[in-house]
């Protein structure tokens with residue numbers, strides 16, 4: 001069996017259209033850096049974002065949301081509690097949810113401890129870069145805060161092991177994206193290194209994954225479809241004018257995405 005099957009645009013189109021038909025309500029508990037970009041990314045693909053953070057509100061909102069994103073990027077005391085309450089409720093109500101374990105690792109033990117507590121509430125998908133996936137599995141990783149210094153190829157076995165251990169899907173992004181449930185693994189090449197020069201492309205991809213797994217009969221392919229869509233948008237976005245225009249152009253590409261993007 002091949003290490004990973006290349007995931008193609010033709011496979012993603014059904015899932016991309018599904019978002020536009022369903023307009024899923026995505027409950028986002030994400031970091032302070034990427035709130036606005038994430039909301040715009042979700043609107044661009046046809047989903048409805050809602051950034052509901054207060055610990056008094058998260059449980060009742062998980063009940064009405066189609067899916068949930070928890071991103072620990074700028075976690076602190078009060079948001080940690082909101083995250084734990086929301087994840088617990090999502091597990092109870094079987095609401096699909098995504099964990100983005102931003103910058104976990106030995107030098108940031110507070111968030112790493114919370115990330116492990118969150119894992120006990122069975123995320124549907126863990127979406128992270130290679131350093132985060134290695135660190136979550138307790139292995140040596142060379143992260144630089146939220147940025148990865150490890151290759152996804154070298155971390156693939158760890159991603160598979162993590163998926164099997166937690167009975168979840170791991171979407172590990174980088175030069176090559178890998179999406180695995182521990183048995184089936186898809187790979188996606190392409191994208192553009194400029195995606196790492198604009199903050200929040202990974203974080204907003206995690207929100208896209210949450211939108212794609214809402215009411216989906218095939219969460220693995222739904223997750224791969226979200227990853228493919230972000231890579232293609234990064235490839236097609238305008239890189240001639242500088243990184244500011246590039247960030248806005250990603251939104252343009254996501255909102256006009258169609259099946260001609262082979």
Ligand SMILES: Nc1ncnc2c1ncn2[C@@H]1O[C@H](COP(=O)(O)OP(=O)(O)OP(=O)(O)O)[C@@H](O)[C@H]1O
Pocket residue numbers: 102128129130146147148173174175176177190191192193195196198199200201202203204205227230231234
């Ligand atoms: N070297 C690269 N070449 C092409 N595409 C890349 C490269 N590195 C990352 N990407 C793409 O950039 C997007 C974000 O992935 P990345 O792994 O950088 O997330 P991240 O580190 O969690 O980002 P952030 O924390 O800033 O939101 C994905 O679509 C991924 O495929």
Ligand SMILES: Cc1ncsc1CCO
Pocket residue numbers: 031033034073074102146199200203
């Ligand atoms: C820059 C940064 N710092 C904490 S979260 C975040 C957004 C990218 O992950």
Ligand SMILES: [Mg+2]
Pocket residue numbers: 100102103128129146202203
């Ligand atoms: Mg990240």
